[in-house]
Amino acid sequence: GAVVSQHPSRVICKSGTSVKIECRSLDFQATTMFWYRQFPKQSLMLMATSNEGSKATYEQGVEKDKFLINHASLTLSTLTVTSAHPEDSSFYICSARVAGEGTQYFGPGTRLLVL
Amino acid sequence: GEDVEQSLFLSVREGDSSVINCTYTDSSSTYLYWYKQEPGAGLQLLTYIFSNMDMKQDQRLTVLLNKKDKHLSLRIADTQTGDSAIYFCAESIRDDYKLSFGAGTTVTVRA
Numbered sequence A: 001g002a003v004v005s006q007h008p009s010r011v012i013c014k015s016g017t018s019v020k021i022e023c024r025s026l027d028f029q030a031t032t033m034f035w036y037r038q039f040p041k042q043s044l045m046l047m048a049t050s051n052e053g054s055k056a057t058y059e060q061g062v063e064k065d066k067f068l069i070n071h072a073s074l075t076l077s078t079l080t081v082t083s084a085h086p087e088d089s090s091f092y093i094c095s096a097r098v099a100g101e102g103t104q105y106f107g108p109g110t111r112l113l114v115l
Numbered sequence B: 001g002e003d004v005e006q007s008l009f010l011s012v013r014e015g016d017s018s019v020i021n022c023t024y025t026d027s028s029s030t031y032l033y034w035y036k037q038e039p040g041a042g043l044q045l046l047t048y049i050f051s052n053m054d055m056k057q058d059q060r061l062t063v064l065l066n067k068k069d070k071h072l073s074l075r076i077a078d079t080q081t082g083d084s085a086i087y088f089c090a091e092s093i094r095d096d097y098k099l100s101f102g103a104g105t106t107v108t109v110r111a
Helices: none
Strands: A004-007 A010-013 A019-025 A030-039 A045-052 A067-072 A078-082 A090-096 A105-108 A108-115 B004-006 B010-011 B016-022 B033-036 B045-052 B055-058 B060-066 B071-076 B087-091 B099-101 B105-108
Touching: A004 A090, A010 A019, A010 A090, A019 A030, A019 A090, A030 A067, A030 A078, A045 A067, A078 A090, A105 B045, B004 B087, B010 B016, B016 B033, B016 B087, B016 B105, B033 B060, B045 B055, B045 B060, B045 B071, B071 B087
Parallel strands: A010 A108, B010 B105
Antiparallel strands: A004 A019, A019 A078, A030 A045, A030 A090, A067 A078, A090 A105, A090 A108, B004 B016, B016 B071, B033 B045, B033 B087, B055 B060, B060 B071, B087 B099, B087 B105
16 A cells, blocks of 8 residues: 555656646555655755645745646645756656555655756 | 664674664653665664654664663674675654654674
């Protein structure tokens, strides 16, 4: 149980385009999902907290207009990187919290490369 | 995360025990977690401990928590080559369930 998927697993795009990443909880309902960014050889940096049916809460320094988050249902959250630039290239990981529990289960990550 | 600290590297011989250490600063931590990350993959939850516990054992894994010293450790018994990975310690301190991660300890298992 507690499986989280992400799609796509890797994406290459041109500078200036937008990329959407999906995060799904496959066998449980997730009232809260989290989006992280990880640079090579570094720890995870929390970007935003996504709550079903409400606006996402962004961490300090994260541009909400650049990283659009939509949590349309209890099993799906999407992160859209708008007008992507090479510096947005990174490993993006989502996690989902089981309703009523504190534990977060992580997706396999999405490798984004912006050319 | 600046509130959670880990040593960066650990090298261990196959079959020996590995001990990964972590210190945290917030005494109001509620849960403390250990996650494993293999190259190019997401994080796998290994185990967690509630802050009012001292120890938790799960097969080859033993977690020890010293709340007084704010010190958490993960012991892996009979370390195997498949245990080579980065191990992250994380704490959850608030009702918003946000996690604060350490920098990760890269464990290398040598034959």
